[in-house]
Amino acid sequence: MKILSFFIFLSYLVFFIVLPPFQNPDEPSHYETVYWTSQGFYPYIPNNLTTPLSYGRNVEKYFDATTKDSYAIPPFSKIAKFSQNSGKISIGKPTSIQAYNPPVYYIVAAILLRLSQLIKMNPLQQFYMTRLASGLFYFGTLVFAYKILQKVHRDEALRKGIFVSFALNPLFLQSAIGISPDIAVVFFTTVFFCLLLYLPVKLQTTIPVGLTAGVALLCKISAIFLLPLFVTFLFYKKMAGKEIIQNSIVFLSIVFITQVPWFLFNMIRYHTPVVSDIALGTTSQKVSLMRIPYGFIATVWGMRHTFMHFSGFLGWNNVFPFSIIFIPFTVFFILFIIIGFFHTFSKHDDVSILSLWSVIYLLVFFLIFETDRVVFHNAGWEIGGRNILPIFMPLVLFVSEGLRMFLRKKDILIGKVLIYFSIFYYFFILIFVLIPRYYV
């Protein structure tokens, strides 16, 4: 396991260096949010998203990351000049389109950025130092993910195979490197699962579970699926009705209490506890209700892209393997997930319950959310693979379960094949996708 862990560490390191700056979806605006947070000021959400990523009138020319060219790297020399002259510039209200996200991840990243500024690193080094925040969450996730696997399979070979498949997935690696709160949600979700698996369910232990869910929600709103998940878990534990109610109330109260500062902050700034329309990027429009079925079907069909991203869609989802590779990968990925998903219904252990219902709740959340955007807001983008990373571990468990059904439970063989394939695919994506895209 130590050798495998070191291998994973080196694999992460290679990707960390090879993946260029700002080549993660929304990374420029996430970085800008971190930058302002490091200066002690949480940026505003811009009023009008039709202006090209306004970063605040007076600093736009310095942080103009997304130019007319597709995702050009911002000029670090300009950022350096801004850092030197910021005292002389009237900056008004700094803005970031990602500022609707809660602040936990940005605070952690800002601490690292501030540290790098204090020790006089140059802007490029500061950027990589900030990326380390994602690295911390990634390795923390791996620690707790392995603890979850120890509850699932007795066979060590299979455990290792699932672990490596999880850790070396290209999309997961990219999300673990880029400056984005996605990896933070994955970390706290993994911790949440671990707490439920290892702690007895009673009022005293509901407190740390509630705190974890609350902090996850303070990384990104998508963590909301943890709330119904906990209540569902209580039902499966066959507790008395009164205990379920008590534990649910304590849990939800603690989650609510953790959100109060963020709600108050939004109320003061935007007169709403949760930012909605601006975050969606468009304004509401009246439409015929007949559009809803169409919107729903379009959303379900669009989710094929969500699963496709796990085949190695990097960059701004514009860097991907040849179709002869990613199409079969996606087909088999979805096929084994479905087989494993339905087979898991026959199991009643804690990991299976958490896996099933976490996938159900998160996918339902995104289906509703995305259908709303398509129908009522005429939004064009779809849910990316990175958005469902909190349930990536359950999905990998379903794949392994599907393989076990298909290969008649030859666990040792499956484990070894998963390890070899994951490492092979990692090298394949590195050499045939990542390096050619940016360096040749």
Next chain:
Amino acid sequence: MYKKIVITLIVILPLFYIFVGYPIAQRIPVTGTANSLRCFSVDSLKPFFMCSHDKLQGVPFIKHIFVEMNDLQNGFGILFLLVIFIQILLLVSIV
């Protein structure tokens, strides 16, 4: 032992491509948008990333690592190869 070697070679198969080079890749359209980040023009990035100029098109990547004149870039390229080599050694233990 024989099985170990064969499996390791299969798993690291993609790595051989850096020795073969990218002449083949040049004939395959690069997936992604037209505005590719072929060469980072930002001065502060150059020490850390290898910039590909037109004359390097079609050059094997392994040779590409040593073509740049800057010592730091060469050092970075050598470090990259070293890490890959260590990974191969670890892989032999894993298999």
